[in-house]
Amino acid sequence: MVSQKVKVRNVSGLHLRPASELSNICSQCNCDVSIICPKGRINPKSVLMLMGAAIKAGTEIEVQCSGGDEKNSLDKIVNAIKGGFGEKLIN
Amino acid sequence: MKKLLVSDTSSHGIAIGPVYLVREEKPLISGAAPENRSEMEAELAKYDAAVEKTVKSLTSMAAGNKIFAGHISIARDIALRDAVKQRIYGQGLNAERAADGAVKEVSRMFLNLDDTYMRERAADVTDVGKRLVACMQNRTENKFAGLKVPSVIVAESLLPSDTAALDKNLVLGFITEQGGVTSHVSIMAGNLGIPALVGAAGIMDIVSDGSVIVMDAAAGEIYVDPDRKFADDFLKRKKRVELEQQKYADEACLPTVTRDGHGVKVYANVGNLNDIEQAASLHADGVGLFRTEFLYMESSRFPTEEEQFNVYRKAVERLGGEMVIRTLDIGGDKKLSYYQFMPEANPVLGLRAIRLCLRHPEVFKTQLRAILRASHYGRLRIMLPMMVSLEEAEQSLGIISEVKRELSAVNIPYDSNIPVGMMVETPAAVICAGDFAKVMDFFSIGTNDMTQYTLAADRCNKEVGGLYSPLYPSVLRSVKRVIDEGHKAGIKVGMCGEFAADKRAAKLLLGLGLDEFSMSASCTPAIKSALRGMDFEEARGFACKVVSMEHISDIKAALEKSYGGEV
Numbered sequence: 001m002v003s004q005k006v007k008v009r010n011v012s013g014l015h016l017r018p019a020s021e022l023s024n025i026c027s028q029c030n031c032d033v034s035i036i037c038p039k040g041r042i043n044p045k046s047v048l049m050l051m052g053a054a055i056k057a058g059t060e061i062e063v064q065c066s067g068g069d070e071k072n073s074l075d076k077i078v079n080a081i082k083g084g085f086g087e088k089l090i091n
Numbered sequence: 092m093k094k095l096l097v098s099d100t101s102s103h104g105i106a107i108g109p110v111y112l113v114r115e116e117k118p119l120i121s122g123a124a125p126e127n128r129s130e131m132e133a134e135l136a137k138y139d140a141a142v143e144k145t146v147k148s149l150t151s152m153a154a155g156n157k158i159f160a161g162h163i164s165i166a167r168d169i170a171l172r173d174a175v176k177q178r179i180y181g182q183g184l185n186a187e188r189a190a191d192g193a194v195k196e197v198s199r200m201f202l203n204l205d206d207t208y209m210r211e212r213a214a215d216v217t218d219v220g221k222r223l224v225a226c227m228q229n230r231t232e233n234k235f236a237g238l239k240v241p242s243v244i245v246a247e248s249l250l251p252s253d254t255a256a257l258d259k260n261l262v263l264g265f266i267t268e269q270g271g272v273t274s275h276v277s278i279m280a281g282n283l284g285i286p287a288l289v290g291a292a293g294i295m296d297i298v299s300d301g302s303v304i305v306m307d308a309a310a311g312e313i314y315v316d317p318d319r320k321f322a323d324d325f326l327k328r329k330k331r332v333e334l335e336q337q338k339y340a341d342e343a344c345l346p347t348v349t350r351d352g353h354g355v356k357v358y359a360n361v362g363n364l365n366d367i368e369q370a371a372s373l374h375a376d377g378v379g380l381f382r383t384e385f386l387y388m389e390s391s392r393f394p395t396e397e398e399q400f401n402v403y404r405k406a407v408e409r410l411g412g413e414m415v416i417r418t419l420d421i422g423g424d425k426k427l428s429y430y431q432f433m434p435e436a437n438p439v440l441g442l443r444a445i446r447l448c449l450r451h452p453e454v455f456k457t458q459l460r461a462i463l464r465a466s467h468y469g470r471l472r473i474m475l476p477m478m479v480s481l482e483e484a485e486q487s488l489g490i491i492s493e494v495k496r497e498l499s500a501v502n503i504p505y506d507s508n509i510p511v512g513m514m515v516e517t518p519a520a521v522i523c524a525g526d527f528a529k530v531m532d533f534f535s536i537g538t539n540d541m542t543q544y545t546l547a548a549d550r551c552n553k554e555v556g557g558l559y560s561p562l563y564p565s566v567l568r569s570v571k572r573v574i575d576e577g578h579k580a581g582i583k584v585g586m587c588g589e590f591a592a593d594k595r596a597a598k599l600l601l602g603l604g605l606d607e608f609s610m611s612a613s614c615t616p617a618i619k620s621a622l623r624g625m626d627f628e629e630a631r632g633f634a635c636k637v638v639s640m641e642h643i644s645d646i647k648a649a650l651e652k653s654y655g656g657e658v
Binding site: 010011012013015016017018019020023024027043045046047048049051052054056057086087088 | 160161163164165168169170171197200201204205206208209212215216391392393427428429430431
């Protein structure tokens, strides 16, 4: 298993559109993915679980990937979160 | 024949035709249960097929509205599928029941979240769930699928997602039980020039699918199943009104000058580029209110300077006349999917409009740069919404100067004399109008909010809806005060609320000295015609009398008498 912490910086947090994008990326990964956030552990392949976690801008989360293509998947997911899904970023 | 009266109307026109009744469907969900493993597999396959079909229909809608892209992700969601699967295999439910139960559970989860935005997403989940169940039952989710002949649409309420699929050519009129004159249906009907009556409580009880309806939107009258003669008379009236409208339209290109030579401007309120087309084709004198919210609400992030600049430039070039651009007026009941508003107990009194822009100067400056750059290509004015203090005005003007300097430094052309004015819509701005007039180049009275704030009555709340009227002496005297203070300082005063389109109030507003009337483009020809038939000096005397009246009943009676119709 590999994991990395990353801060959600896009202004709207993981609202419907960014959460949709993130869950699409996670769904394409050939490994198990979990996100540890203040509300607990969730499966980010589900947009509903992602949104239900109500992750706001400024929150630090941990992404865990295990099995299959875990290393590349982790990079891809973390970079997407860092990229802010095309939104303005907070500092 | 049954009759229903609606007291508040903001629409006009007569419609007669069959009823198309929009029922809120409460689908019956079968209780049949799968009995063995292979039947369970068939149920899950049924769910999967419904998901694919729903995704397909959503994909075609997603091109026009970004919200549906999110709905696709929800329909495809694996956690939702797991919950459905668990209900089929674990509890022995059929696919419809399993989906219905799983959707309800998820939407409950959202309803329990602290974040207002997230709580509202429960509606998205429910919407998708309805589609999935409808799909499994082979029902069409389009509420207007049965609409084949031109009809009067009657509904409890209509949402943007309902009307997206509506063929507007088949709509003779709208009647809804709920909603106010500023609701989605009212605004859409206004832009299409279709008569609409909203807040028609009880209408659903007195019509059925075969009914024929006659409606007169201006008078607020609805007749169900009229007899032959009555319907014929109404048709004649409709013809007459149409001829009148035609006459107004033919004269629309003439200047608006009263019989005694007093000139005023009649502008259009616009909310997108289609409205600009309409304003131009109906010969509005210009645009008195360009709502820029659509740029922000139809985007999935803050629109860039370039995107905004292109829209503003295109708009002012197409229009050919003067255009007043209102800076972002978001917050209150208007939210953005990509901006997290803090939960507010009272959003109408919260972080909105200019307050939000001053809180986020980078967002504000992006828009100002776009407007200033576009001002090189046509006559633009900048209008600031929701002002309550001179500090806000000065701070905004400071930011505008700063943006101007930045543009000059890199030699980008703009109109250095671009007028900057403000909406007057709060009692604070009314009381201090004289102070604001010294720093502003024009005023525009926003009667919708001014009425709501002055009377402390929510325009969408049925319980106090009767209190919401711009005809109260307090509101009329506010209007007078703003016009007088503006004129004292030598600046023009306009009005861009619904009130400006009210034919019965036109003489009063003219008499108070209003310089610019701004309204839905479809109303401009009729108001122009009405103003041309008036005498300014006489209107002044009339207005003077009306604003001194102490009771709204007297004011209504006076307007009724002068207009010769029902107020």
